[in-house]
Amino acid sequence: MRFVYFGDIVGRAGREALLDRLPGIRERLDLDFVVANGENSAGGFGITSDIANRLLQGGVDVLTGGNHSWDQREILDFIDAEPRIMRPLNFPEGTPGQGAAIFMARGGQTVAIINIMGRIFMDPLDDPFRMVDQALSEFTLGRRADFVLIDIHAEATSEKMAMGHFADGRASLVVGSHSHVPTADAQILPGGTAYQTDAGMCGDYNSVIGMEKEEPLRRFTTKIGGGRFVTANGDATLCGVFVESDDATGKALRVAPVRVGGRLAEAWP
Numbered sequence: 629m630r631f632v633y634f635g636d637i638v639g640r641a642g643r644e645a646l647l648d649r650l651p652g653i654r655e656r657l658d659l660d661f662v663v664a665n666g667e668n669s670a671g672g673f674g675i676t677s678d679i680a681n682r683l684l685q686g687g688v689d690v691l692t693g694g695n696h697s698w699d700q701r702e703i704l705d706f707i708d709a710e711p712r713i714m715r716p717l718n719f720p721e722g723t724p725g726q727g728a729a730i731f732m733a734r735g736g737q738t739v740a741i742i743n744i745m746g747r748i749f750m751d752p753l754d755d756p757f758r759m760v761d762q763a764l765s766e767f768t769l770g771r772r773a774d775f776v777l778i779d780i781h782a783e784a785t786s787e788k789m790a791m792g793h794f795a796d797g798r799a800s801l802v803v804g805s806h807s808h809v810p811t812a813d814a815q816i817l818p819g820g821t822a823y824q825t826d827a828g829m830c831g832d833y834n835s836v837i838g839m840e841k842e843e844p845l846r847r848f849t850t851k852i853g854g855g856r857f858v859t860a861n862g863d864a865t866l867c868g869v870f871v872e873s874d875d876a877t878g879k880a881l882r883v884a885p886v887r888v889g890g891r892l893a894e895a896w897p
């Protein structure tokens with residue numbers, strides 16, 4: 629199977645660039661399935677039903693979430709009715725939406741997605757390792773699922789890397805989101821799982837992680853909070869991770885970064 633995961637879509641710049649270029653990327657890479665993280669797609673904070681629908685109609689098969697999933701309250705009205713919009717699995721029990729689910733790719737392959745949040749420098753949540761272990765025992769790679777994605781939405785590189793090794797051999801791809809900066813460590817782990825610590829964002833890189841520079845700089849230099857964060861709306865770079873997997877085993881045959889448009893050096897698999 630040929631798969632791409634795109635990191636956090638930040639604001640209008642990231643959203644419009646993805647909608648604009650995704651049909652061409654799908655065709656060029658002959659993709660069977662596309663996942664993107666949508667937690668910052670509405671002005672940097674959360675996701676609306678309008679935006680989610682446009683992205684889902686525009687070639688994204690599933691949208692994952694993170695700590696910003698609930699920033700737009702209207703998501704609570706539609707997340708339970710739309711399984712293609714996910715949120716982290718380890719939120720408290722009873723939270724709307726789902727964090728682990730199975731979908732069908734165009735070619736008929738089953739794709740299991742586990743969206744999980746780290747706990748280092750983040751809100752305290754249920755143990756991500758225990759919950760991923762549980763979900764993986766349900767979605768056995770090569771049997772119940774032809775492809776397993778784990779989106780680990782976390783701050784610490786160590787926690788993401790640990791999750792990669794924890795799931796090695798049991799997932800097709802473990803990829804990090806949330807930091808908005810792509811890492812250069814795409815690799816296939818010894819057990820056959822593709823891995824990259826962070827996919828990076830789909831957004832304007834002439835910014836502080838997708839936001840206009842003025843407010844973050846003011847906060848760092850003066851320690852006076854209270855101003856508004858505004859998304860940077862210059863030319864966006866789409867950052868993602870491409871994986872080609874073996875349909876018989878679900879393991880990765882190839883992994884490579886994808887970077888298209890904007891300021892970052894272009895990369896194609």
Ligand SMILES: [Fe+2]
Binds near residue numbers: 636668696
């Ligand atoms: Fe984010």
Ligand SMILES: [Fe+2]
Binds near residue numbers: 667694696805806
């Ligand atoms: Fe986040």
